[in-house]
Amino acid sequence: xxxxxxxxxxxxxxxxxxxxxxxxxxxxxxxxxxxxxxxxxxxxxxxxxxxxxxxxxxxxxxxxxxxxxxxxxxxxxxxxxxxxxxxxxxxxxxxxxxxxxxxxxxxxxxxxxxxxxxxxxxxxxxxxxxxxxxxxxxxxxxxxxxxxxxxxxxxxxxxxxxxxxxxxxxxxxxxxxxxxxxxxxxxxxxxxxxxxxxxxxxxxxxxxxxxxxxxxxxxxxxxxxxxxxxxxxxxxxxxxxxxxxxxxxxxxxxxxxxxxxxxxxxxxxxxxxxxxxxxxxxxxxxxxxxxxxxxxxxxxxxxx
Amino acid sequence: xxxxxxxxxxxxxxxxxxxxxxxxxxxxxxxxxxxxxxxxxxxxxxxxxxxxxxxxxxxxxxxxxxxxxxxxxxxxxxxxxxxxxxxxxxxxxxxxxxxxxxxxxxxxxxxxxxxxxxxxxxxxxxxxxxxxxxxxxxxxxxxxxxxxxxxxxxxxxxxxxxxxxxx
Numbered sequence: 001x002x003x004x005x006x007x008x009x010x011x012x013x014x015x016x017x018x019x020x021x022x023x024x025x026x027x028x029x030x031x032x033x034x035x036x037x038x039x040x041x042x043x044x045x046x047x048x049x050x051x052x053x054x055x056x057x058x059x060x061x062x063x064x065x066x067x068x069x070x071x072x073x074x075x076x077x078x079x080x081x082x083x084x085x086x087x088x089x090x091x092x093x094x095x096x097x098x099x100x101x102x103x104x105x106x107x108x109x110x111x112x113x114x115x116x117x118x119x120x121x122x123x124x125x126x127x128x129x130x131x132x133x134x135x136x137x138x139x140x141x142x143x144x145x146x147x148x149x150x151x152x153x154x155x156x157x158x159x160x161x162x163x164x165x166x167x168x169x170x171x172x173x174x175x176x177x178x179x180x181x182x183x184x185x186x187x188x189x190x191x192x193x194x195x196x197x198x199x200x201x202x203x204x205x206x207x208x209x210x211x212x213x214x215x216x217x218x219x220x221x222x223x224x225x226x227x228x229x230x231x232x233x234x235x236x237x238x239x240x241x242x243x244x245x246x247x248x249x250x251x252x253x254x255x256x257x258x259x260x261x262x263x264x265x266x267x268x269x270x271x272x273x274x275x276x277x278x279x280x281x282x283x284x285x286x287x288x289x290x291x292x293x294x295x296x297x298x299x300x301x302x303x304x
Numbered sequence: 305x306x307x308x309x310x311x312x313x314x315x316x317x318x319x320x321x322x323x324x325x326x327x328x329x330x331x332x333x334x335x336x337x338x339x340x341x342x343x344x345x346x347x348x349x350x351x352x353x354x355x356x357x358x359x360x361x362x363x364x365x366x367x368x369x370x371x372x373x374x375x376x377x378x379x380x381x382x383x384x385x386x387x388x389x390x391x392x393x394x395x396x397x398x399x400x401x402x403x404x405x406x407x408x409x410x411x412x413x414x415x416x417x418x419x420x421x422x423x424x425x426x427x428x429x430x431x432x433x434x435x436x437x438x439x440x441x442x443x444x445x446x447x448x449x450x451x452x453x454x455x456x457x458x459x460x461x462x463x464x465x466x467x468x469x470x471x
Contacts (some may be wrong), residue, residue, distance in 0.1 A: 072425075072426050073428065078394070085393070085395060139454055162431070164394075167417060
């Protein structure tokens, strides 16, 4: 079992680039959304350098298929299964090598591969920072139209949904149990199962980032290392409009940095993923630099 | 053409292939179709024969209902072909069922779940699972369960199988 204890210093970072939009609906023109190109944009803006990354791993850009694949109502469900298993290997290798995987998406469906890789080493907890709970599953949604895995990742990770995206090698249950999950920043108000701790965006803004981080960590069993999922749509749309589903209210870059910093300072973080920035919606490339600054400062434990 | 069948699993993935490979041989089946209230509507005796195939990379099986020894009109006998391919990239079985009695082709995905083997497909209005359970060397059970439009799971068909020959 790999050691994740970082009380005596932060682990070196491995950046893992996941260039896919498999979990998103096609854009207005029927094509693949540009989210897949975010890893390159963020790396070119210096994220790896700012994090002092000791390794960068780039996964392939899989083919995007807008139409249904056989036997599944999840768009690109079969492709997502195949490429998630590649991500499982990459994340697992980083952890086995004593590095902190920082996974750059891409869309939120990459969470499955991240957790799968972490689960090869540990039972884990999850802090899911997202403007939406991503909890769509067959029990609460009509799949007459194809489902988008980026809106299902938390449901799938907790074992709700189709077999191809809920059953993983080496595990006989979900990637993470409800009681080991905290959802931060939801602005939809969707009811989630009672075992999950939900701190919605209004409550989060009212209590502040230090208190939100403290309450999240206190909820999660101390023996479990924590995976942190960051959907950048938790930022206010006025600050970062170039995401798949922008919304308001939301965090500022400084607030997200502070939240990540407080989480990293616990010494319990096993890995992090950052998703959903879409460079195609940012023609002036205005946002990579502040995203990089926010994420790098947060993961280095610097307080905003 | 005889090359479709194989005597053994592909050695590269033999352990995974034995999940369905354990069924190679011939089985007599008692198929029960259930009413919506779960009570049996009718029973049929059938046959089910499994073999490794495609250089040991797959398991194929023939589903015959009623059994060939039971007289019936040709149009009333289903002889279906199942192709079960172990996909090492997906770490899942890809499954198709090809009916000769209807135009039906079914795509599913399968893997072991606890002591059972679960095949699943999702359609616009349902999730359907075919579950092999109570697996023993000479017997097994199977059920087809469906959840329509987010509703509860309902078993619509069961099979009790008894081995008649092992290959």
